[in-house]
Amino acid sequence: MADVNRGDRPLSPHLSIYRPQLTSITSILTRITGNALLLAALLTVWWFLAAATSPEYFATADAVITSFLGDLVMFASLWALWYHTLAGIRHLIWDNAMGLELPIAEKLGWAVVAGSALLTIVTVIII
Amino acid sequence: MRYLTDRKRAVGMGSAKSGVHHFWTMKVQSVALLILIPLFVFTYGPMLGAPHDAVLDYFSRPFPAIVAALTMIVGFKHFADGAQVLIEDYVHGTAQKVVIILVTCLSYAAMVTGLFAIARIAL
Numbered sequence: 001m002a003d004v005n006r007g008d009r010p011l012s013p014h015l016s017i018y019r020p021q022l023t024s025i026t027s028i029l030t031r032i033t034g035n036a037l038l039l040a041a042l043l044t045v046w047w048f049l050a051a052a053t054s055p056e057y058f059a060t061a062d063a064v065i066t067s068f069l070g071d072l073v074m075f076a077s078l079w080a081l082w083y084h085t086l087a088g089i090r091h092l093i094w095d096n097a098m099g100l101e102l103p104i105a106e107k108l109g110w111a112v113v114a115g116s117a118l119l120t121i122v123t124v125i126i127i
Numbered sequence: 128m129r130y131l132t133d134r135k136r137a138v139g140m141g142s143a144k145s146g147v148h149h150f151w152t153m154k155v156q157s158v159a160l161l162i163l164i165p166l167f168v169f170t171y172g173p174m175l176g177a178p179h180d181a182v183l184d185y186f187s188r189p190f191p192a193i194v195a196a197l198t199m200i201v202g203f204k205h206f207a208d209g210a211q212v213l214i215e216d217y218v219h220g221t222a223q224k225v226v227i228i229l230v231t232c233l234s235y236a237a238m239v240t241g242l243f244a245i246a247r248i249a250l
Binding site for chain 1: 154157158160161164168169171172173175176179182183186195199202203206209210213237240241243244245247248
């Protein structure tokens with residue numbers, strides 16, 4: 001590429017100097033929940049594969065996924081799924097340049113946190 | 128003497144090199160998942176811990192099978208595209224390319240394994 005002059009340019013202040021805020025925490029949680037859902041997704045695929053293979057294999061996968069640890073992972077993943085879903089809706093709203101004012105963004109943040117907890121409890125009760 | 132103007136050099140060369148294609152793809156996937164995820168949670172969820180026969184019966188019905196298959200396709204592609212953004216932020220250089228390729232391959236492998244299992248149960 002032609003004459004791109006990259007010298008020692010000053011860096012902008014980085015993450016560590018900022019006080020954690022609702023907006024920043026809910027933002028990083030979106031990324032963490034989305035990527036952490038891989039574990040539950042792979043467990044689910046394994047469960048389907050076991051069910052399609054044989055009753056013995058299914059018994060193994062079912063025992064793992066409904067064990068205490070399995071329950072814990074699936075419960076946490078259920079919350080992560082609802083959290084990521086609601087945070088995704090928030091992004092779809094933001095994509096239209098709507099709801100970006102701080103007071104509204106804060107309200108949306110609380111809505112995502114409270115909404116995901118509520119949806120998790122409701123889902124566990126219904127299922 | 129430079130043959131390209133600064134503007135010409137910049138056009139089409141945003142950091143993504145492909146405009147908003149990746150963003151738009153993920154936006155479409157996210158709206159699709161907004162429909163699929165509640166359907167999947169309330170079809171797959173009750174089957175967790177159910178007896179083997181009940182699971183086979185349930186997922187041989189069209190609706191639960193189609194919902195599960197669609198969730199596998201859109202969900203794992205959405206994961207691959209989202210994880211790519213995560214990797215691009217934290218891993219650089221050759222390692223970045225390698226990790227993106229591995230995560231993409233893993234996503235497709237999981238997606239098709241899920242589809243195979245669902246097809247085998249449903250058909």
